[in-house]
Amino acid sequence: MHLMIMRHGEAGWHTLDQQRELTEVGRHGVADVAAQIAGSPWRPAAIWSSPYIRARQTAAIVAEVLNCPIIEKPFITPDDDPGKCLDALLDNELSPLLIVSHMPLVGSLSTLLVDGHRQGIPFMTSQAVLLDMPVVGPGCADLKAQFLP
Template sequence: MKIWILRHGQAQGLAPSDELRALTDEGREEVQVMAAQLAGQSLDAVLASPYLRAQQTAQIVQQQIQLRRGVATVAWLTPDDDPRRVLDFLAERAEQNLLLVSHQPLVSQLISLLVEGHRAGHYPMPTAGLACIELDFPAAGLGQLRLLSSPADLLN
């Protein structure tokens, strides 16, 4: 199983609520750069946080890699969700190549949980940061980190 984890692109600082913060033009560009790394992947599903910036990020990826499947919105990918809860949901899914679009601190904690077996590890995930973890099945500490990349890595 491959789990791709993408943090949303740069978002506006001000909005009526955190959930309604939209991507900036720079954030859209960041996501487009990172989506190119997903080209050629046979994604079984794209799951995204309900927050606007994550939805916009997922839509950009979907369009750029010409994914015919829609983006599924899941409530368990918001910034303060517990990565163990995410792991429980992943264990119930049958897909073998998933893209999760979410937020900090959840994305770093989820990577740590999957790779190290706890959520205290440090994995830098700037806006539009992308990670790929391979594992036989979703369980804490069984994952192999295959990619950890950011737009800065690709633009420099």
């Protein structure tokens, strides 16, 4: 399975966390990364998005560039347990799959899949990574590519 994990684009701070929207800089960063993914051999079959507005806006920009569906998942918000996402990935048949979420989840999920622990690596806004997992499980993924704004 190929899995892409992406942090939402830059968002403003003028409202409640769940309602934060992308800034213009954030929209451009997401579009840049989406164009890089479109030019790669790993075009997602679908996007899993956090229900928070900034993640949904990020997913919408990527989906428009890549022409793929968005599936909103309630268990990939900033402070959710990456183990819940791992459990859902075990039942997933879509590959490549793109997850659009937030820090610290994107960092802890990536680290769990690559290194087998939950001490999250940092992600810039709009950054995406591609993981190659012959088997879905902790420590079973290899970092194959990074996409930076």
